[in-house]
Amino acid sequence: MTTHFRLVFTTCANASEARAMAEQLVQQKLAACVSILPNVESVYMWEGEVTHATECKLLIKTKSEKMNQVIQTIKKLHSYEIPEIQVVDVSTGNLAYFNWMDEVLN
Template sequence: MSRSESPQDVSVVLVTAPDDAVAARIARALVDERLAACVSLVPGVRSVYRWEGAVEDATEVLLIAKTAAARVEALARRVSEIHPYDLPETLALPASGGSDAYLAWVRAESTNR
């Protein structure tokens, strides 16, 4: 890793989706459009949250997107365009470490060409 690059140049973005089909569609769009290098789908996540005054309890699919930190805003914007929820979850976390080769791959694959 060069001095100009750090693990913080990579972010992990969490997104939830209502089902496998929606999750797969979002994941494919993010990778196809180079907004994420990789999106892992974790089915069967149970989310409990308050929405419009009521406590909801839902089974969702968790998407874990790995992307260049510079692409987080565009990724979140794209998720909001194609997601069926009124307020989709997009929560970005900076990478604090990882394999230099993997981090370089994430940067390369989630950058405009």
């Protein structure tokens, strides 16, 4: 079974930014659901130095045809100069959940 759904990952600096972004995406019907994972520790290179940060990870559930709008909304609302935006194709899963997503996102 091939689907037209996508899972988008991003991180936010704090819970209030994560909640605001999640609410915007759901209110605008760009995401059926956004799960927020608080207190994710990230280790990365920034400006030549190893950096440690506590962030919130967002798992954004959407449809492929909404991807451009999702990406633009994340960039617009994000506080980071270069926000993480990674997209994963959803190949299979719970058909009832996908039906619910179709209903919510139409």
